[in-house]
Amino acid sequence: MAPNAANGEVAAVEDPLQHESGKRGGTLVLANRSDPPAGFDTLRTSSIALHHVAGALFGPGNLVMRCRENMYLVCPYLATSWLANPGFTEWTFTIRDDVYWHDGTLFSAEDAKFWFDLVFYEATVGDKVRAPAYFKGELGDLESVEVIEHSRLRLTFAERNPFFPDILANPRFKIAHPRHLMQPRIEQGEVSISPIDVGLVGLGPFKLEKYDRGSVVSVRRFDQYWEKNADGESLPYLDGIDYVVMPDPFAMDVAFRSGRLDGGARGQGHYLTTQRKAGYLRDLGEDVVFSEMDGGNFRLAFNVLRPGPWQDPKVRRAIALWIDKRAALPTALRGFGWTSPDLGPPTLPVPTHFINWPKFDAGTLEEKRAEAERLLKEAGYAEGFSLGHLCRALNPVPCEFLEAQLSDLGIDLQLQLVDEGAWNRARTSLDYDTQQGRLTPSPIPEGTESVYGRYSENPDAYGKHEDPHVDELYRLLRNALTFEQRVKLWRDIETYLFVEQTYVIPIAESVNVAPYRSYVKGLVIPTEDGHTNTDFSTVWLDKT
Numbered sequence: 001m002a003p004n005a006a007n008g009e010v011a012a013v014e015d016p017l018q019h020e021s022g023k024r025g026g027t028l029v030l031a032n033r034s035d036p037p038a039g040f041d042t043l044r045t046s047s048i049a050l051h052h053v054a055g056a057l058f059g060p061g062n063l064v065m066r067c068r069e070n071m072y073l074v075c076p077y078l079a080t081s082w083l084a085n086p087g088f089t090e091w092t093f094t095i096r097d098d099v100y101w102h103d104g105t106l107f108s109a110e111d112a113k114f115w116f117d118l119v120f121y122e123a124t125v126g127d128k129v130r131a132p133a134y135f136k137g138e139l140g141d142l143e144s145v146e147v148i149e150h151s152r153l154r155l156t157f158a159e160r161n162p163f164f165p166d167i168l169a170n171p172r173f174k175i176a177h178p179r180h181l182m183q184p185r186i187e188q189g190e191v192s193i194s195p196i197d198v199g200l201v202g203l204g205p206f207k208l209e210k211y212d213r214g215s216v217v218s219v220r221r222f223d224q225y226w227e228k229n230a231d232g233e234s235l236p237y238l239d240g241i242d243y244v245v246m247p248d249p250f251a252m253d254v255a256f257r258s259g260r261l262d263g264g265a266r267g268q269g270h271y272l273t274t275q276r277k278a279g280y281l282r283d284l285g286e287d288v289v290f291s292e293m294d295g296g297n298f299r300l301a302f303n304v305l306r307p308g309p310w311q312d313p314k315v316r317r318a319i320a321l322w323i324d325k326r327a328a329l330p331t332a333l334r335g336f337g338w339t340s341p342d343l344g345p346p347t348l349p350v351p352t353h354f355i356n357w358p359k360f361d362a363g364t365l366e367e368k369r370a371e372a373e374r375l376l377k378e379a380g381y382a383e384g385f386s387l388g389h390l391c392r393a394l395n396p397v398p399c400e401f402l403e404a405q406l407s408d409l410g411i412d413l414q415l416q417l418v419d420e421g422a423w424n425r426a427r428t429s430l431d432y433d434t435q436q437g438r439l440t441p442s443p444i445p446e447g448t449e450s451v452y453g454r455y456s457e458n459p460d461a462y463g464k465h466e467d468p469h470v471d472e473l474y475r476l477l478r479n480a481l482t483f484e485q486r487v488k489l490w491r492d493i494e495t496y497l498f499v500e501q502t503y504v505i506p507i508a509e510s511v512n513v514a515p516y517r518s519y520v521k522g523l524v525i526p527t528e529d530g531h532t533n534t535d536f537s538t539v540w541l542d543k544t
Contacts, residue, residue, distance in 0.1 A: 021229055022237040022522050022540025031252040031265035032243040033394070034420045035213055039194025042174040043118060043133040045424050046438050046460070048267040048531060051172060053243050055534025056219050058174040058195075059204040063093050063112060063153075066169045068533060071526045072351065072443060074165045078107065078175070078203070079153075088162040092154045100224040101178050102207040103199075109147045114179035116145045116155065123191055130191035134428065137457040138442070138450035139167060140478070160479050167447035171531045176202055205236040205537040217243040227537060236537040237522070247394065247420075249276075256515055257283050262541070263516040266530040269395035271295070271512040274335030280515055287518050294350050294528035295512035297357075298332055298398055300505040301437050301462035305430055305455060310387060314379040316502035321372040322409045323402075324365055328508045332398040339508035348511070348527055353487055354445055356494045357506040372409065384410025388433035390426055393417040398436060428459040437462035443528065445490040449474050452497055452504070463503030469496070519543050 036053050038044040060066070063079035079093040099107040117123075120142045123130035141158040148154050157164070181198040190197075200208040205227065206219035220240035227235045244261065246252045249270045255261045257280065264270060272280070272290070280288050300319070302310050309315050325339045337345075340358030344350045361368060376382055387406070391399035396417060403413040413434075418426055427435055438460065441448045449457075454471060455464045473496060477489045497503050512530055516523060522539045526532035 021231055021233055022538065023542060024237050024540070025239050026541040026543070028238050028241045028262050028520065028536065028539060028541065029260070030241060030243050030263040031246040031255065031261055031270065032217065033265045033267040033270050034247050035245055036217070037421055037424045039196040040176065040200055041194040041196075042172065042176045043135075044194070045134070046172045046531070047420070047424055049420060051174075051531045052266045052534055053217050053219075054174050054176065055171070055204065056206040056241055056536055057200055057204045057208065058176045058202040060171060060533055060535040060537075061169060062115070062173050062175050063095075064165050064169045066171060066526070066532050068524045068538070071529070071532055074169045078112070082165060084162070084164075088160045088164075089157050090154060091157075091161070091164050092148070092152055095151045095153060096226065097151060098226045099203060100226075101180075101203060102201045102222055103178075103181075104224065105178070105180055107203060109151050109153045111179045112153050112175070113145050113147050114183060115175045115177055116142070116153075118177055119173075120145070123186055125187065125189045125191055128189055128191045130186065133173075134458075134460045135170075135173060135450045137453050138170070138447050140164060159475065162478070163444055163446045166444045167442060170442055170447060171529070171534065176200075178202075205535055206238075206241060209240065214245055216245060219243075225537070229538075236535075237540040238536065241536060246270075253279070256280070256288075261517075262520050264514045266512070266514055266534075268392070268510075271334065271510075271514060272336075277513060277515075288515050289518050289520075291512075291514045291516065291523065291525040292336075292348060293512045293514075293526055293530050294345055294348050295337075295510035295530065296438075296441070296528070297509055298328060298337075298507045299436055299462060300402060300434055300507065301464075302434055302503055303430060303432060303464040304503065305464045305466065306433055308387070308433055309379070309381050309385045310433060312379045313501055314375045315381060316505075317499075318372040318375040318379070319406065319409070319411070320498075320502050320505040321361060321368040321375070323405050323505065323507060325507050327405070328398075328401055332401040333508055333510045334397075336511040336513055337508050338511070345509070345511050350527055351443070354443075354490050356491045357498055360495070360499055376409065382410075384412065386412040386414055388414050388416055390423070390432040390435035391415045391417045392423045392436075393419055430455070430464055435462070445486060445493070446474075446478055452493070463497075465501075465503055467501065467503075 032052055034049040036050040037047050042054060061077035064074050065077040067073040067075040078096055078099055080096055082091060082093045084091050095109045095112055119133040120136050121132055140161040143158050144156045146154050176195045178201050182193055185193050205222055205225045207222040209218040209220045211217050221236055252264055302316055304311050329337050343352045343355050343358055399415045406413045441451045451462050453461055454466050455461055473493045480486045480489055519542045521542050524533035
């Protein structure tokens, strides 16, 4: 896929690996929303502040990846092929034999096993415990992982897992943990070791040159990187990438428009508003293009494990009916987005067969608000109550929208603003009544349990609950035999989560817009989810 700059927009059209060779050389300069959190540990956070950088360091996938030409398909990455048994309880991957860590060590099936062990299991040394990955529940109930002959890795699951490669292709699940550097130190008791503690030695197209906290992450071409273009030429094209840490989106705008940046940061608060985009076009005209990606749901999610009126489903339902979803578009979503009754963005080819939430709660706003007042009165809270809300300080506008909406229902939404480091920790805790959560779940229904499942198994879930019926619904989904069954079961899950229990209130879907200089070629812009294709291995600069 390559950028199409007509009308100042970028459209994903073709796979750059199969077409023109890019010009070599040059350093791409991108803004990054903040310092990468959690010691650059991809097992600890899905923050785009990490994953915008992590694609270059660690690669766009793991054993598999989302295909560049179609993100809804699965392509090989560190595995050349994979095979399931007839019951889809065993998956066997053949590992590539030409992949190297940035220190020159050959990547092996043993390395892949080490990573899966870290993902699924606790590592205990004495009284010290390393927790498994935050997303382990999304991948299924693993019984064993073993290295077998001919450089193969076999994973065995307790139940059917027919879409395991599709789920595994989530670009957040990057291998950033070199066994030869980490395993000895974990065995010596350093159970909290993170990628930054071993020098950010990765498998991606670029290796670390320097990291100045609060300033810049500089990566440079890794000459032993294995991917090649259609002509057999090695990737990446660029000499390197500098990610300039810019927490202030307006500072990013000034730097871009004054020629100091080639591309903007990804992430909420930094994606453009309609007004900011107009300023770019006014000042730069044809010298700027814009990527557009469906950016995930703006939502309100409840912590029902924390005492308060919101433990009552009637209260949660009343709040869901009260919110004016369409009013969120010009404010909370910066003018770029869509909501019910639409089933998708008009400008992006997002598949709609698994989109259900806009079909819920039909009727006029007046009718829904009357029912909301009735439910709140029936629950005994006609006079309202106070409700806490975890809010990211870098983007308070959605929080302020919710505060204004709920005030007319008599609910005092108390905004608890935290910085990015605190937010990455807080969103997995039980210390807050409500939150919005990270934006983008997997486009594969079977890959969403980490954001909708029980808290004890999925600490990064949006709503915090311990509802065993959700487990059962996902078990039925994983055992579905036909596409029609999957569609129906996913509708059942969303109905239960969003209507019957209202653990989560979907409000509107964002469209994320990021600027790039028109001379930045070979960009792979995903239809949705800005975590996808952040390796930039196909990007080249045409400044002539």
